Amino acid sequence: MTTVLKSVTIVDPKSAYHLQCVDIHLHGGVIGAIGENLPLPQEAQVIELPHANVSPGWFDTSVVLGEPGYEAAETITNGLKTAASSGFTEIMVQPLTLPVADNAAVLHLLHQKASGQATAIHPIGALTMGSAGQALAELYDMQQAGAVAFGDYKKGMKNANLFKIALQYVQDFNGRVLAYCEDDTLRGNGMVNEGITATRLGLKGIPSLAEELQVARNLFLLEYTGGALHIPTLSSAKSVALVREAKARGLNVTCSVAVAHLVLTDAVLENFDTRYKLSPPLRTAHDREALWEGLHDNTIDCITTDHHPVDIEYKKVEFDLAQEGSIGLESAWGTLAAVLPMELIVEKLTAGREILGLPPAVIAPGAAVNLTLFTTEGTGTFTTDQIHSTSKNAALLGLPTRGKVLGIARDKHIIVN
Structure with missing residues (x-):
């Protein structure tokens, strides 16, 4: 019919x-x-x-579905129904599972569970075994099993030499490395953006330098090795400037920004609401303006919901004990449309396929x-x-x-x- x-x-x-x-x-x-x-x-x-x-189907580059292992936060079936009702026809699924998606067997399970759903999945394979940052995972095997890229969710790679080897190795099969950028030694025990708000509230701060230093390091390594690098969820003005300069030098680097960082700033932390404890942390109005500018001049390639369901037991606790993360699929379109032009949002919600070399969604x-x-x-x-998510923890x-x-x-x- x-x-x-x-x-x-x-x-x-x-x-x-x-x-x-x-x-x-x-x-x-x-x-x-x-x-x-x-x-x-x-x-x-x-x-x-x-x-x-009507636009080409939206494509989200960062979604956590929980299953296997964290079904209490979200299941694959409900997560994909949520993605569909939120306008996303395809999503990249993060390897934040138990066991970690660091081998072909887990990826096969994900595909099996997602079969027949309206929204299609594209698994991200863990870059290192167990996402522990010690040894590379079975990258080629996972690529053959359908992995579209490789990264350790919300974990910066401490070992620069291992990261260099990863960038070199994936070139043999046109792979792409995802590099979440945060220096743990600079982050320390920080919980929110280091700045006036954190100082006034007495919360330990995470300097934007923690992100920027690792962005700079990873871009230097990319220049040395060649290959393809994607930096997810940039949050600071200096990070945007670093990527802009790298692109001007001809490096094959792409990046994304999370919806929350486009519509919120650290000013919302005044009531110590753990819904706003995110990674990277919400930053200043100046940083948000730089992110908007990065979208307009195509320094930032795509927007992600960075959907990360978290059990209520890990959020309804003191701020310093709360887990980072928030759901984001359901709120993405409405909150973005309130602050950004329609055509720009559609462009950035559909750009992920081109980044990954996947077939485009065409209206013809x-x-x-x-x-x-x-x-x-x-x-x-x-x-x-x-x-519609199992988790009701929503920053927006x-x-x-x-x-x-x-x-x-x-x-x-x-x-x-």
């Missing part, structure tokens, strides 16, 4: 139909006709949503169905009733929103919220 997306505005600068209001026919997982007021096929399912926009007749439906109409607030609760996600279509799956 043919499904017709009726009177939708295409948001895709790479499409010949960019910003045109058209009908789109979907049949058997393929886009059929695209045009204005197309005749309806017999027995067609018509989906007509007010003020609907004959292309595979991979679409996100959304609107920019209406304003509101992100509230608990919008949370109470923030103003604009528009909403209407659904997704990928392959033969069509989900309308």
Whole structure:
């Protein structure tokens, strides 16, 4: 049966139909006709949503699903349903599992569990065994099992020589290394951004230097070895400047920023709410402005939700004992649309495929169905009733929103919220 997306505005600068209001026919997982007021096929399912926009399916470069090992925080099935209702047709899954996803067997399990879901997964293999930073994991075997990149979630690599070897080794099979940047010795026992807010509240600070020093080191190593490097969740103005300079020198480096760092600053810490304990920490308004600028000039390649469900027992404790992390899928579109232009958000939520060399999501007749439906109409607030994740720990609760996600279509799956 043919499904017709009726009177939708295409948001895709790479499409010949960019910003045109058209009908789109979907049949058997393929886009059929695209045009204005197309005749309806017999027995067609018509989906007509007010003020609907359609873009290439959104792609999230950093999602923790918990399973296997941390099912109390999130399961693969519910996590993928949450991603679908949040507008994401594909997600990269972090190796924060138990056992750690550092071998092909765990990746096969992830693919098996995710089979048949509307949202597809792309596993990230751990860069080191057990994500312990001591020895490289089975990178090539994991690449053959479907790993799209390699990194240790929220762990900076202390051993510069091991990191150098990793950058060299993955070039044999066009792999990409993910390098979370934070120097543990500079971080120390810090919990929040080092600055005026931390000092006033009496909380131990993490200097932005902890991030910047490792960004600089990793970029020097990349220049030495060649290869491809992705730096996730930049948070400081100086880090953005360092990546901008590296790109100007021709280095193959990409980077992302988390939604929370685009819409919040460390000023929200005044009430010691552990929802705001994140990694990297929320930084200053100056840093946030630099992140916005980095998006506009393409220094920052993509936006991630950095979705990390955390059990309530690890959040409802004293601030210094609380675990870092927050869910982010459900709140991504609405909170971003409240502060950034629509076309920029769509560009940055779909750029991950190009970074990884994956097939693009194309809006054209004959292309595979991979679409996100959304609107920019209406304003509101992100509230608990919008949370579908098992974990309810959300840093962006109470923030103003604009528009909403209407659904997704990928392959033969069509989900309308």
